[in-house]
Amino acid sequence: MENVPIIQFKHVTKLYDNDPPVLKDVSFEIERGKFYTLLGPSGCGKTTILRLIAGFTEASEGEILFNGNKINHVPANKRQVNTVFQDYALFPHLNVFENVAFGLRIKKMKAPAIESKVKEALNFVNLQGYENREIREMSGGQRQRVAIARAIVNEPEVILLDEPLSALDLKLRTEMQYELRELQRRLGITFIFVTHDQEEALAMSDEIFVLNKGKIQQSGTPIDIYDEPINQFVADFIGESNIVKGKMIEDYLVEFVGRQFECVDQGLDKNEPVEIVIRPEDLEITSTEHGKLKVKVDSLLFRGVHYEISCYDQDGNEWLVHSTKKAAVGTEIGLHFDPEAIHVMRLGETEEEFDRRLEAYADVDNDGE
Amino acid sequence: MYDFKGFTLDWYKELFQDTRLLIIVLNTIVVALLAALISTMIGVLGALAIHMARKRNTKNALLSLNNVLIVSPDVIIGASFLILFTMAGIKLGFYSVLLSHIAFCIPIVVLMVLPKLSEMSPSLIDAARDLGASGWDVFSKVIIPYISPGIFAGFFMALTYSFDDFAVTFFVTGNGFSTLSVEIYSLARRGISLHINALSALLFLFTMLLVVVYYFISKRNKPNGMGVGK
Amino acid sequence: MENKLTRSLYAVPYLLWIILFVVAPILLVLYYSFFNIEGQLSLSNYEKFFTPVYLKMIFSSFWYAFLITAISLAVAYPAAYLLTKTTHKQLWLLLIITPSWINLLLKAYAFLGIFGTYGAANNFLEMVGIGSKQILFTDFSFVFVSVYIFIPFMILPIFNSLNDLNPTLLDAANDLGASRWTTFRRVIFPLTIDGVKSGCQVVFIPALSLFMLTRLIAGNRVITLGTAIEQHFLVTEDWGMGSMISVFLMITMVLIMMLTGSRKRGA
Numbered sequence: 001m002e003n004v005p006i007i008q009f010k011h012v013t014k015l016y017d018n019d020p021p022v023l024k025d026v027s028f029e030i031e032r033g034k035f036y037t038l039l040g041p042s043g044c045g046k047t048t049i050l051r052l053i054a055g056f057t058e059a060s061e062g063e064i065l066f067n068g069n070k071i072n073h074v075p076a077n078k079r080q081v082n083t084v085f086q087d088y089a090l091f092p093h094l095n096v097f098e099n100v101a102f103g104l105r106i107k108k109m110k111a112p113a114i115e116s117k118v119k120e121a122l123n124f125v126n127l128q129g130y131e132n133r134e135i136r137e138m139s140g141g142q143r144q145r146v147a148i149a150r151a152i153v154n155e156p157e158v159i160l161l162d163e164p165l166s167a168l169d170l171k172l173r174t175e176m177q178y179e180l181r182e183l184q185r186r187l188g189i190t191f192i193f194v195t196h197d198q199e200e201a202l203a204m205s206d207e208i209f210v211l212n213k214g215k216i217q218q219s220g221t222p223i224d225i226y227d228e229p230i231n232q233f234v235a236d237f238i239g240e241s242n243i244v245k246g247k248m249i250e251d252y253l254v255e256f257v258g259r260q261f262e263c264v265d266q267g268l269d270k271n272e273p274v275e276i277v278i279r280p281e282d283l284e285i286t287s288t289e290h291g292k293l294k295v296k297v298d299s300l301l302f303r304g305v306h307y308e309i310s311c312y313d314q315d316g317n318e319w320l321v322h323s324t325k326k327a328a329v330g331t332e333i334g335l336h337f338d339p340e341a342i343h344v345m346r347l348g349e350t351e352e353e354f355d356r357r358l359e360a361y362a363d364v365d366n367d368g369e
Numbered sequence: 370m371y372d373f374k375g376f377t378l379d380w381y382k383e384l385f386q387d388t389r390l391l392i393i394v395l396n397t398i399v400v401a402l403l404a405a406l407i408s409t410m411i412g413v414l415g416a417l418a419i420h421m422a423r424k425r426n427t428k429n430a431l432l433s434l435n436n437v438l439i440v441s442p443d444v445i446i447g448a449s450f451l452i453l454f455t456m457a458g459i460k461l462g463f464y465s466v467l468l469s470h471i472a473f474c475i476p477i478v479v480l481m482v483l484p485k486l487s488e489m490s491p492s493l494i495d496a497a498r499d500l501g502a503s504g505w506d507v508f509s510k511v512i513i514p515y516i517s518p519g520i521f522a523g524f525f526m527a528l529t530y531s532f533d534d535f536a537v538t539f540f541v542t543g544n545g546f547s548t549l550s551v552e553i554y555s556l557a558r559r560g561i562s563l564h565i566n567a568l569s570a571l572l573f574l575f576t577m578l579l580v581v582v583y584y585f586i587s588k589r590n591k592p593n594g595m596g597v598g599k
Numbered sequence: 600m601e602n603k604l605t606r607s608l609y610a611v612p613y614l615l616w617i618i619l620f621v622v623a624p625i626l627l628v629l630y631y632s633f634f635n636i637e638g639q640l641s642l643s644n645y646e647k648f649f650t651p652v653y654l655k656m657i658f659s660s661f662w663y664a665f666l667i668t669a670i671s672l673a674v675a676y677p678a679a680y681l682l683t684k685t686t687h688k689q690l691w692l693l694l695i696i697t698p699s700w701i702n703l704l705l706k707a708y709a710f711l712g713i714f715g716t717y718g719a720a721n722n723f724l725e726m727v728g729i730g731s732k733q734i735l736f737t738d739f740s741f742v743f744v745s746v747y748i749f750i751p752f753m754i755l756p757i758f759n760s761l762n763d764l765n766p767t768l769l770d771a772a773n774d775l776g777a778s779r780w781t782t783f784r785r786v787i788f789p790l791t792i793d794g795v796k797s798g799c800q801v802v803f804i805p806a807l808s809l810f811m812l813t814r815l816i817a818g819n820r821v822i823t824l825g826t827a828i829e830q831h832f833l834v835t836e837d838w839g840m841g842s843m844i845s846v847f848l849m850i851t852m853v854l855i856m857m858l859t860g861s862r863k864r865g866a
Binding site: 410411412414415417418431434435437438440441442443444445446447448449450451452453456472475529533535536539540550553554557558560565569572573576577580 | 609610613617621622627631697701702704707711805807824832833838841842845848856
């Protein structure tokens, strides 16, 4: 049974009244004990997925399975999942102890057992000694911990986190990212984390689902998604990128900005129109003679770790460069990049086709060795 | 005022020896307490019904109906209730007065409870459900404790309104039954008397007491009660 | 599902209240307005309503309500404005609002004492040398007491809207060269018009329907719509005509509320 995914969505669609669907025919599987992130802009449907898993709302179409059993109509209070809410949703009329004990009291657990479990949960989130505090006396970060303790004390198989860090300031947020990741490892249960912050998603997750307009655009490990974005949306949403139109001349050769470049992609049709992604940090500034591209520097921003330089080529495409070197505005410079830095995206490719193509590369690579 | 000869409690003594008046005072208190209690119960349920209404139009319609008795002039409420009770065959007296008071207190309670409900984050209910609470648990362990300041405020508001009401009671009271304000009115129509002065002082003190209690409740009600828990 | 059943069950007492005590009374009043004093179905009440006697009564009721509202507004606006400028504005506000908590009857009764032949007002007039006058049971006493009673209800919404006014708007107006008067006319007043409207609403409608004050203070010299309703229901027992006037009062009320309540927020 260990191999059955803990949560499965099969062709799930969610509509509210007559509005366009919030989720369109979404299918995915969640494995036990991993840290998942649902990433996307607001209104992409990520919170809806969470609410469907928690049972706060019902799917319009499709099946939701938990441990292989259909749970579409199981009410929220009968599900083996617990949620950490965006606004924490701590009960203001109860103190810290009673907030954490809420779920256990509902289960009619004996008082001594509740006492020790709540203590344990509060220890887990480093809040020992805060039992009798009122919620209004707690800081934002502490409230966050209480909310987590309240969820884990019930020993759920899955914890859902709905943008729990969005209300915290930057420093605290980074700290909590480490803590959450650490917590998930220690508990060994499944975390499903919703965020619109791509850095957060890349830093914390085992798996990321990138969502847009009610559909999963791409799923995979943070590195896969960053290095091999499937389409313009993902490339744009995850990190910054330069995207230009191009044409696949043949295997390992692509044309853009009127020139042909060596690349590592193959298996596409000859002369197929494609989109090219090059990350700003993969572009290197050199002299105009040595550069693969000749561009004119338009503006320069100091970003602390690097300069963000915006340049234009002769076709009017913008090229964003992250470099520790400075370049004078108005001068012509050359840009160099490795063949590996070029990422080719097929137009309108679905995730399955994309995965098949990537597997095909792997096979070719293996054959070659 | 007339032949003022110093302070005396004689008028109060006389007041309390007058059993008729004593009964009237008791009537007033009993009606106010019962009306406040019952209207609070119904009003809380009403506020919940309005809050939970899914469709915007339903919500607005319920709210408008709720407010009819608040904006209507007392004379109209009194007159229409008089017709209602006569048609329904309810004898004018204690029950007609009590029913009227319950009726005009309900919307007040609703208006006192509703802001507390809308202030409550909907994720609080989700959180309770998420932690395994049944519908009844959510109601008794989360919603009621959360809105309890609103409920108390509503109860005392209702008490004050019932206590203070003259016009509606005047219409539906009939012959055998009287409350303080109706009694004062009928006495006052005959002119000034020290008898009413004492009675008025009594009513005044009662009202002020209620207002003070209400004031403290609403003060505690303020969302960020910073004063407590140092 | 059990959810749906409980959802409708708990609302039953409240819905019952709406039907029995909100909808039914209105319909009953409407129904009764079509019966004449002999209990026959007729339009005679509506015909009677347009006779000079009734029209005069309605006109005078509106006139008094208008006077009371106008005077209250004239006093309340500057008062509310000054209130917002004081340091302990909440305390002052509380002091002004407190009288509104005291039973109307008691206030009316207090004025019976003050305005009476041997009351404080006449003592004062005597002292100044004007000599004692009949103050009670005059139009003046009625309007005076009414204004006194309604002023807190007028001040409160105006104070709130003035208090909600963003002070930087005034700085902005100043900065753009507006004089104090222009600032008031072009910025402050338009932004507080909603407070004025709801203030007028909560004064005008009750002023139309007062009946206890007219009896106690005005000594039956002033007849408002409220007095007429009370008279028909409780004295002459002509419920049909009383209902007819009630219907008229309700329609007036709705019209005034539509006129003064253009904004979404209620009074």
